[in-house]
Amino acid sequence: MDNRAFKAMIVTETEEKQFVRAIGERHVDDLPVGEVLIRVRYSSLNYKDALSASGNKGVTRRYPHTPGIDAAGIVAESSAPNVKPGDEVLVTGFDLGMNTSGGFAEYIRVPAAWVVPLPAGLSLRESMIYGxxxxxxxxxxxxxxxxxxxxxxxxxxxxxxxxxxxxxxxxxxxxxxxxxxxxxxxxxxxxxxxxxxxxxxxxxxxxxxxxxxxxxxxxxxxxxxxxxxxxxxxxxxxxxxxxxxxxxxxxxxxxxxxxxxxxxxxxxxxxxIDSVNCPAPLRRRVWKRLSGEWKLDHLDTITTELPNLEALDERIGLILQGKNRGRAIVRIGD
The missing domain is CATH 3.40.50.720 (NAD(P)-binding Rossmann-like Domain)
Incomplete structure (x- = not known):
């Protein structure tokens, strides 16, 4: 893939302990090293994301940074034998969105070990309602x-x-x-x-x-x-x-x-309970439950869908004020 430009939330430290966030342009070559490049379709907003987006260095040490500890999308490029271009996948946990450029962007690049195949029975959107x-x-x-x-x-x-x-x-x-x-x-x-x-x-x-x-x-x-x-x-x-x-x-x-x-x-x-470094076999066991016998009948009841990256800013404020209810997901691509 060429060094294409894409949209992302970028949080910048303008001066010591002063942070601004805006939707800006990044390039694929800016992303960290990893075997798998993913075109993100959906992400979700977690409390940890709100902290990272506000300059909390207990979550994110270095800025500028793109938050987003969850992402679901389609593999664009892969050098890993078990992950193929075109695969629908999700990534949650590990270092995504903390000190590795995260899911509030149209592309992420991650190690293959972080990638989970989208479980049968879940859409990309539904996987991020869980996140x-x-x-x-x-x-x-x-x-x-x-x-x-x-x-x-x-x-x-x-x-x-x-x-x-x-x-x-x-x-x-x-x-x-x-x-x-x-x-x-x-x-x-x-x-x-x-x-x-x-x-x-x-x-x-x-x-x-x-x-x-x-x-x-x-x-x-x-x-x-x-x-x-x-x-x-x-x-x-x-x-x-x-x-x-x-x-x-x-x-x-x-x-x-x-x-x-x-x-x-x-x-x-x-x-x-550690969901960040959860071992792969247990991780897949949990996702199998969520896509099968534990799949909820009222996912939309607990979900607010944000139409684009620009809509994240207001919701970040709500979650930091303790006014969030249920889950917020953001649609990033078609």
Whole structure:
């Protein structure tokens, strides 16, 4: 392919700690080394993208930069024997959109090991409705199930339930027959959460215990925590004997203050969820579930589709203000 120009979001540090983002022009030769060049059709907006697009150097060290930790599209060029031009593929996780030029662009170039063939049963658009958030939610649910938490054991708590990970976790668990208790700060979204499968909606304040007690009255058989901090601590303390809590986010805090008592007296398991460097066999297993038995019936209910890259700016502001609901995807090419 010639050194063609393409559109991309470009975030630039204009002076120390001052950043601007704009849709500009890049060239294929500007992209990093990799075996696979992909013409992007859809991407999605995650909290990590909003941080990168705002100059957060805990996510992205070097600017100018193109964010976008998710991308789905068609292979334009490939030197890898197992990836062919014309293949429909997706990329989530690894370093895409962090320090490697990401999916908020018409082209990405990545190592072949990052590329996942589009699973049968999913369109490129649907794969980005899931994206990293949906993959993380599904991985959390899979770990709960693999660790022995059955639907008959009691309700499953999902924190940050209106967010991307939370919304999809609620929907997957409901589809699998679990009773779901959705915790949110957004009481106005109760009908939305019930629509996607929540049996009960509670305020996040009910999962923010300030008593200092090491154990609380058991309320749920397991939990998918997306926010961290004291809410995670509370979720652990109120989990029933033998239950499991998964942890995948730190939007409230990266610190965890608890005691060993839930673990040694109630046999609670705490499982960390890493969707970035997830091994390929597990990654494909999760995507197979999402395209098959866990494919959601109401994907559009949780989705806002942005028509182009220019529409990302406003949505980035909403996600940083905590006003985002569900998933936002962006259409990049025809």
């Amino acid at each position: 990293t958030a949906g993959f993380t939610a599904a991985l959390s649910c899979l770990r709960l199930i693999d660790n022995g938490v059955a639907a008959g054991h009691g309700p499953i708590l999902v924190t940050g339930a209106t967010g991307g990970v939370g919304s999809i976790a609620v929907a997957i668990l409901a589809k699998c027959g679990y009773k779901v208790m959705a915790a949110t700060t957004k009481g106005a979204e109760t009908s939305y959460l019930r629509q996607i499968g929540a049996n009960e909606v509670i305020s996040s304040s009910e999962v923010d215990d300030q008593s200092g007690r090491p154990l609380l009255k058991p309320r749920w058989a397991g939990a998918v925590d997306t926010v961290g901090g004291n809410i995670l601590s509370t979720a652990i303390k109120a989990t029933r004997y033998g239950g499991t809590v998964t942890c995948c986010g730190n939007i409230t805090s990266g610190e965890l203050h608890t005691s060993i008592y839930p673990f040694i007296l109630n046999g609670v398991s705490l499982l960390g």
